[in-house]
Structure formats: structure tokens, C-alpha cells
Amino acid sequence: YGQHLLVYEFHKNGSQHDFIHLPDEYSKPLIWNSRVKIALGTARxxxxxxxxxxxxxxxxxxxxxxxxxxxxxxxxxxDSGLASYIPNADQVILQNFGT
Incomplete structure (x- = not known):
């Protein structure tokens, strides 16, 4: 009670990191069209x-x-645990964020 949880849909291919760095016997290297699709989808x-x-x-x-x-x-x-709301989109953000 009083706890909030995020539930994500299961995605068979896992994370992009795992897909690239932990290939199994069924995976194929990402072709450029797939890489662009992932980059554009993430940007959108x-x-x-x-x-x-x-x-x-x-x-x-x-x-x-x-x-x-x-x-x-x-x-x-x-993993939106670090996400922040911007209460007013017109507000100027003066602090840099990143890891």
C-alpha cells in the first residue's frame, strides 16, 4: 500500500545492449536499416x-x-526511475544531467 510500481511489457529480444553484446545461437548482427530504425524510434x-x-x-x-x-x-x-517532470515547459533548465 502506498507503493507505486512500473510494469513493463515483456520484450523477447531484451535490451539493445544485450542484443548487441550477448548474442545467442539464434541472433544475427544488426543490419544498418535495423540500427537506424532503433535510433529513430528512440529519438521519437x-x-x-x-x-x-x-x-x-x-x-x-x-x-x-x-x-x-x-x-x-x-x-x-x-528504467525511468531517474526521470523528472518539467512543471513548466517554458522554464529554462540551468542544471546539466547525465551519467
Missing amino acids: ALEYLHEVSPPSVVHKNIKSANILLDTELNPHLS
Whole structure:
């Protein structure tokens, strides 16, 4: 009670990091079209969080281990534990974030 949980859909391909660095006997190297698809999908997700979502959200932990890949290699952002809401999108952010 009083706890909040995030539940993510299971993605068979795991994270982008695992897909690239921990290949199994069934995996194939990512072709350039797939790499571009993952990069554009991730960029669109970030654009949504920053520009469309009310209120705006800053993820603050984008890395290959936090990008989940579904069976069609569509990216899904995960691990939003460090995310912050921006109460007023017109506000200027003066602090740098990153890892």
C-alpha cells in the first residue's frame, strides 16, 4: 500500500545492449536499416517525452541497456526511475544531467 510500481511489457529480444553484446545461437548482427530504425524510434520516444507529454518528462538515463527491443526490433524506453517532470515547459533548465 502506498507503493507505486512500473510494469513493463515483456520484450523477447531484451535490451539493445544485450542484443548487441550477448548474442545467442539464434541472433544475427544488426543490419544498418535495423540500427537506424532503433535510433529513430528512440529519438521519437524522447521527442514525445520532451515535447508532447503533459507534463514534459526528462528521462535522464538513456543508454542501450534501457532500450528494450520487441520482436520487430521496435525500441521501447525503460528504467525511468531517474526521470523528472518539467512543471513548466517554458522554464529554462540551468542544471546539466547525465551519467
